[in-house]
Amino acid sequence: MKPNVYIDGKEGTTGLQIYDRLSGREDINLLLIDDDKRKDLTERKKYLNGADIVFLCLPDGAAVEAVGLIDNPNTRVIDASTAHRTAAGWVYGFPELLAGQRQRIKFAKRVANPGCHATGFLSIVAPLVAMDILPKDYPVTCFSLTGYSGGGKKMIAEYEGEGKVEELYSPRIYGTNLKHKHLPEMQALSGLKYPPVFSPIVDDYYKGMATGIQLHNTLLKGKPTAQDICELLGRYYEDQTMCGWPPGGARAACWRPTPSPGTTTWRSPSPAPGSRP
Template sequence: MKTKVYIDGQSGTTGLQIYDRIGAREDLDLLRINEDKRHDIEERRRLLNAADIVFLCLPDEGAREAVSLIENDRVRVIDASTAHRTDPGWVYGFPELSREQREKIAGARRLANPGCHATGLIAGTAPLIRMGILPADYPLTCYSLTGYTGGGKKMIKAYEAKNRDESLSAPGLYGLDLRHKHLPEMKAVTGLIYDPVFLPVVDDYAQGMASTLLLQNRLLHGRPSAAEVCQRLADYYRDEHFVRVRPYEKKPDTIYANHLAGTNHLELIVGGGEEQTFVTALFDNLGKGASGAAVQNMNIMLGLDETLGLE
């Protein structure tokens, strides 16, 4: 019997990307809502309760409302919004954190899909804290470069307009109050005691993300070199398919943020030397940073090969 899947918010950027990844799969039966009924509460309620797996690709309030409409205990939910990412009743959907995290995802009824910027910071930070290299009270600094598709339909339209604003040709720093909406999950999932100083940057390309941590080695436990940090991260992710660590190079080539666009892979690049280290997470903001991660989590929840439909 096919697994019934419903995407609530199917016309948004994340919803469309999920559909692109699973629409042709023969093991799934995709339930579709008529365009003229997208805002019909009762029709949404019917489809939400008819599905085995529900993807919520909605603003936070819409996601909370959708959950309140689900009365069928068998329905499993993957929420792509920020509404439930620090909720203790929900499982955080980053399986590469640990074997235990992947097991929690496999048994989850309610799963919160990670944020894109959060994915980049967590991928480098959480292992270093868990391995005792990065102190939990470290004054962490991170900047994160993203393609404009991460801003949704309105931003995509602005960047792709024929007579667009000339300022969009240059990188745009935003979130300048340093209170980005992904900060709570960054802190909660990594184990950091204090919020990192986090600055996002959007630029004139469609897909791809490069999230970079800047570290002072003298403040790390054991004062490891950049090469040693790289090797420890490689050991941590050794058995993972979608997360890999590039071999250490003292002078790595230029990193281009769109290098992994169109994939569900995340690559960690470590550079620096004896005194300072940078760790850059390179991935697709719409892949491992959003819809690709959601499909990977669905595969795990269904007991399938987690790479299904993502290669």
């Protein structure tokens, strides 16, 4: 029997992408609510409880409200908002991150989708902490460049609409109050004692992300070189098809589009042998 899948918030940027990827599949039943009923709580509750799998593509408050409408114990929820990423009873949806995470996700009733900046950050920091190379009290700094699509329909309209203001043609630092919404998950899932100093930047391109962590090897266990760290991370992710870590050769990071719309395979920059961070 085909599972029933419902996307709550299908009309948003994230919801539309999920719908586009699922709509052509023949192994699921995609439940579609009438447009004029999308904000009707009674109708939404019927769909939320009638689905085997629910994707929540909503603002944080609305996502919490939607979970509160679900009383079917068999409904599994994947939440794309930040609302539940560090919440009790929810599993963080990054299967490659830590040992056993894929199995935890597989059997979870509640899965929180990782944040975009947090994904890049955690892919480097969490393994280094787990391998006891990066001390938990290390003062981590993070730089992360992103396109504007992550800001949703409003930001997309600002960048692509008529009357685009001059400042949008240049990179813009934000989150300078050090209260970025991804910080709680960046700290909690990495195992760090303190949140990182995080400098996110949005730039004038649609999507794509480059995230970097700056490390002083004199403060790391064993004083590994940058090459050592890349090799360690390469071994950590060697059996993971969605994470690539090429060995050797100083070169820039790049994005390689894959056939699945909107997805990419990440390739990390690798330092020359013997170089230091």
